[in-house]
Amino acid sequence: MNRMSRFNVTAIALGFAFLYLPILLLIIYSFNESKLVTVWAGFSTKWYREVWNNQGLMDAAWVTIRVGLLAATVATVLGTLAALALTRFTKFRGRTLFSGMVYAPLVMPDVIIGLSLLLLFVAAGFDRGFWTITMAHITLTMCFVTVVVQSRLLSMDRSIEEAAMDLGATPLKTFLQVTLPVIAPAVVSGWMLAFTLSLDDLVIANFTSGPGATTLPMKIYSQVRLGVTPEINAVSTILVAIVATGVIIASVLTKRREVQRRRDEQAAFAQ
Amino acid sequence: MKSLGSIRRSFAPWNDSSAKPYISFKNVTKRFGDFTAVDDLSLDIYNREFFALLGASGCGKSTLLRMLAGFETPTSGQIILDGQDLSQTPPYRRPVNMMFQSYALFPHMTVEKNIGFGLKQDGMPKDQIAYRVAQMLKLVKLEKFASRKPHQLSGGQRQRVALARSLAKQPKVLLLDEPLGALDKKLREETQFELMDLQQDLGLTFVVVTHDQEEAMTMADRIAVMSAGKVVQVATPAEIYEAPNSRFVADFIGDVNIFDGNVVSSEGGKTQIAVSEDLTIVAEQNGSGPASGAAAFAIRPEKVRIAREAPANPGFNAVKGEIWDIGYLGDMTIYIVKLASGQTVRASRLNASRELENPIGYDEEVWVSFDDNAGVVLKD
C-alpha cells in the first residue's frame, strides 16, 4: 500500500476535526464539575446523576423512544409494502403518480410536512400528543425505508421467486420463505434509519405534539434557550453513545458476514 | 431387463395418429412490446418423451419454457397440458418443474434445504423429505456439500443443485433450461446418461433447452430446431441430421456442404441440378426438394469421397479440385478441397488404420464424388 503523503494526512485530520471536534467538546464538558459550561473545573459524573433525577428529561426520553420504536416499525412495514408494489407490480394504473408521491417527503422541507400535518390533525379534530407525533414520523420515515428496500429488491434475482412458485409455494409463502429472508438486511437497515430519523426530528415533532408529549430534542431545544447546562451535555452524550453503539454493531456485523462470505467462496473454488 | 436402446427404438408416438399429445402449444405467440419472441408456434410433445429445443441464442427457447411453467402469459394462442388449458393455472399449481438457466438457488438456504423446498411445500413428512433429498444428493454427487450455502459452491456444483432441486418432486413434466452448460465434459456426459436413465425409470416427460447439438442428439427422442421464435423442424435426431428440411437446419446441425444450382430435370425419382460447368448433381428426390427453379444440394462431409483417380462418370456427382487444407482430428481427418468454381468442399475420412500408405497431401489434385442418395435437395 502507498504511504499517505503529508497533504493527505492533514486533509484527513482537518476533515475529522471539523466533523467530530464539536461532539468531542460536548462529551468532555458533560464530565465537567462546574455548572458553567465553558469553564473546566475537574472531572465528575454528577450531571449524569442529575439527568437520571430530572423527571422532565426522563419523560421526554421515554416518549422519544416509544415514538421511535412504534413509528420505525410501522414505517418499515408500510415502506416495505410500497417498495414491493413499486418493483413487483410494474404495470398498475397510476404507478408513476404513486412512486412520485412515495418519494415526496424525501425532498419536502420538514417545516411544510409539519405544517400540513398540523392542519390535517386540527381539521380532523385529533388530540395532539403521542399518537400524532408517531403518525407524523411514520409519514416522514416511510419513504426512506421504501428507498432502501426497493434498491435491494431491484438488485435481487427475480428468478428465485419464480423458482419458489415453480416448486409449489403460493405467493404468500414465497414472500415469507424466500423474498423476506433475502431482503431482510435491507429491511433492518431501513428500520434503523427510520428509528434514527424519528429520534432526530425536532421540527415535525414541534408542529404535531401537544401538551404532555414532549420529545427529547424538543426538551433539549427549549432548555438550551434558557442557557446550556451541563445536564444537556450529559443527555446528548448518552444519545451519541446509543447511536454510535448501533452504528458500530451494524458495521461489525456486516464486515464479519463479508469476511465469512469471502472465505467460503475461496474454500469453494479451492477444491 | 430390456436395454434402454430397445425401449427407445420402439418409442415413436408422434408417428401414431391415434396418440394424444401430452403438451400442446397451439399457435402460441409471445410479444414483449413490439418484439416478437415466439411467433405463432405450434408444437406437440408426447408423454414420456425426451424432447430437446435447439436454437441460437435469443431465438425464444427460454421464453417457450417460461410460458409452459407459467411465468409468462402467451400474447395469443393456447397451451394444453394433459388435455387442460393452462391459461388459468398459476405456476404453483402446474404439475411442471423447471430448472432455471440462472439456477435460481435460494441464497439463504443450504443445499439440502434448497433441494427439499418443493417437497416441504407439498407437506411431505420430514423423514421422507430427508430420504428423498439424500437420494437426490447422491444422484448429483453432492453428498459432501449438503450443508453448504449456494455461494460456497462452484458454478458446476450450483448447477447440479439446481438440477437436483427440480428433480426432487419428480414432476410429470420437467423443463430443463441448459441443464449441463457449466459442467466439464466428463461429468456432462455422465450426467446426460443419468438424465436419460432417470427419465426412463420415472416415466417423466423432459423438455430440455440446449445450445449443444451433440447433447441434443445424444439425449433426445425428438429435437425441435428453432429460429427467430419459430420452429423450423421437429424430428428425430437422425432425421434432423440426414434429412434436414431447410438450409437453416442443415447448416445449424453439424457440418455440411451446400451446392447451389438450378433444377434441369426432375423425373424418374431423380432430380438433376446444374451447379457449375464441370458439375451436375443427380440426387434422389425427397420431400422438400423443389421440382424446378433454384435448388440447393446439401451433403455431409463424411458422405463425400475423395480419390486421386477419376471416377466412372466425371461431371455427374463428381468434380475435380485441389487440396486446400487438411485438419487432423485424431479419429478422422478433414480435407478441404477447392473446386475450379472457387467453392470449397469438406470431406472427412475415418482414420481406420494407424498409418495411411501414400496419404493425400497438400496441393494435390483430387476427385470429389458422392452417391446420388448421399445428400438432400433443399429449396434454394
Ligand SMILES: Nc1ncnc2c1ncn2[C@@H]1O[C@H](COP(=O)(O)OP(=O)(O)OP(=O)(O)O)[C@@H](O)[C@H]1O
Ligand atoms: N422480459 C422480456 N422483455 C423483453 N424482451 C425479452 C424478455 N424476455 C426475453 N426477451 C427477448 O426475447 C428473445 C428470446 O429470449 P429467450 O430468453 O427466450 O432466448 P433463448 O432462446 O432462451 O436464448 P439463450 O439461448 O441465450 O438463453 C430475446 O431476444 C430476448 O431479448
Ligand SMILES: [Mg+2]
Ligand atoms: Mg435461454
